[in-house]
Amino acid sequence: MKNLPDKTVERLSQYRRSLNNQLTKGKTNIFSHELAHLLHITPVQVRRDIMLIGYSGTLRKGYDIKEMINLIGKIIDTDEGQRIAVIGMGNLGKAFIHYLHEKGSKLKIVASFDVNPDKTDKTYAGVHCYHFDRLAEIVKKEEINIGIITTPPEVVPQIADKLVEAGINGILNYTPKPLSVPDEVYLEEYDMITSLEKVAYFVKHRD
Amino acid sequence: MKNLPDKTVERLSQYRRSLNNQLTKGKTNIFSHELAHLLHITPVQVRRDIMLIGYSGTLRKGYDIKEMINLIGKIIDTDEGQRIAVIGMGNLGKAFIHYLHEKGSKLKIVASFDVNPDKTDKTYAGVHCYHFDRLAEIVKKEEINIGIITTPPEVVPQIADKLVEAGINGILNYTPKPLSVPDEVYLEEYDMITSLEKVAYFVKHRD
DNA sequence: TATTCCCTGTTAAAAATTTAACAATAATTC
DNA sequence: GAATTATTGTTAAATTTTTAACAGGGAATA
Numbered sequence A, B: 001m002k003n004l005p006d007k008t009v010e011r012l013s014q015y016r017r018s019l020n021n022q023l024t025k026g027k028t029n030i031f032s033h034e035l036a037h038l039l040h041i042t043p044v045q046v047r048r049d050i051m052l053i054g055y056s057g058t059l060r061k062g063y064d065i066k067e068m069i070n071l072i073g074k075i076i077d078t079d080e081g082q083r084i085a086v087i088g089m090g091n092l093g094k095a096f097i098h099y100l101h102e103k104g105s106k107l108k109i110v111a112s113f114d115v116n117p118d119k120t121d122k123t124y125a126g127v128h129c130y131h132f133d134r135l136a137e138i139v140k141k142e143e144i145n146i147g148i149i150t151t152p153p154e155v156v157p158q159i160a161d162k163l164v165e166a167g168i169n170g171i172l173n174y175t176p177k178p179l180s181v182p183d184e185v186y187l188e189e190y191d192m193i194t195s196l197e198k199v200a201y202f203v204k205h206r207d
Numbered sequence C: 001t002a003t004t005c006c007c008t009g010t011t012a013a014a015a016a017t018t019t020a021a022c023a024a025t026a027a028t029t030c
Numbered sequence D: 001g002a003a004t005t006a007t008t009g010t011t012a013a014a015t016t017t018t019t020a021a022c023a024g025g026g027a028a029t030a
Helices: A006-024 A032-039 A043-052 A065-076 A091-102 A132-141 A153-165 A192-204 B006-024 B032-039 B043-052 B065-076 B091-102 B132-141 B153-165 B192-204
Strands: A083-087 A108-114 A122-124 A127-131 A146-149 A170-173 A186-189 B083-087 B108-114 B122-124 B127-131 B146-149 B170-173 B186-189
Touching: A006 A032, A006 A043, A006 A065, A006 B192, A032 A043, A065 B192, A083 A091, A083 A132, A091 A108, A091 B091, A091 B192, A108 A132, A127 A132, A132 A153, A146 A153, A146 B192, A153 A170, A170 B192, A186 B192, A192 B006, A192 B065, A192 B091, A192 B146, A192 B170, A192 B186, B006 B032, B006 B043, B006 B065, B032 B043, B083 B091, B083 B132, B091 B108, B108 B132, B127 B132, B132 B153, B146 B153, B153 B170
Parallel strands: A083 A108, A083 A146, A108 A127, A146 A170, A170 A186, B083 B108, B083 B146, B108 B127, B146 B170, B170 B186
Antiparallel strands: A122 A127, B122 B127
């Protein structure tokens, strides 16, 4: 499959979640306008995304929910499921682990890291916390290929270097410290303060 | 000032943070390419954003850091500073409070809410946690105008309703449950699982 | 069986965002 | 003081994303 647009990929993840939800409610088919309504987007956008992934619904019956869930899985997930590490076991790191814990997602957080001895060598929601010194070792052993960084910003560049060195393929940086990594590593950054200041701006300038 | 593009607003927040950082290092002026380098974006983008906010640097000396910080403040902040509430005192809520605690930001988290009696009537990092039943009362008393939702997804719609009813002007929804609010309320949504699945997708399809 | 209606799939247009191109000009060099 | 260099500000082009428009066709209706 040709590479999908960024935004479509984001929505696929959300479609899947909504669809799973509908499935548990006993629904088997869904119209573009229904799915759109659930995500508060437009039906056209739904249909366009579905077109891009090469799926087809049936006229007047909409889309088969199970089929769509499976297809999205084929697009996003790998067969083995990707294995993830969280670096930094503060509140944000814990939130992540907690978030992924219940879901039947293919994404598995299999290790966490910290330097604080109060946190290392303990297990939180089924995820063991190792000392950061053991990063390379554990990444290899556990076949981790994605890292989520939730540490204080000062140490982010070194952490990223270590992750890349250890052979990770994707990084999700949740700190306010912008990062750059080699081209072959996929990087996604998100800054909580920025999104809050964005809200502040648009609240101030609304009308 | 005419309304700025979404993305420019996001970057302004990041410029300011970087600039403050440079200021503490004793730097007084900065070139577009330097600022660009700090955020890992292009110099053109920096210059264009600066153009949009109507600021000018001086040729060969770059931009005056203090002036820019002040200007960005005038654009994003209000004189009194906006007052924020966090709804849901789980790990994510705590992360937010912690994050904003140290910063000299104009944004102030002045209250938090939960329904769990283990959490209510306590203070975390200087922020008092009230029972959710008191939302309307406290929002009024504390003149809160922005709410951050970090609760379990099931209860999000009711919470949003209550926030809107209480007269809030902006909502930052961190749950995976899409929300819709009246037009006069600014809504920003962010979904941690989605961004993780996005990384997973691009890692899988990289090159 | 003809007609209407609803919903999909897709192409085309519009809007938002990023990137490129370059003119202007102050400082520096020769 | 002429030529070169570095850096800004801005217009234009390219890219990405969203929205609109509408043809097609199966189901329902009559």
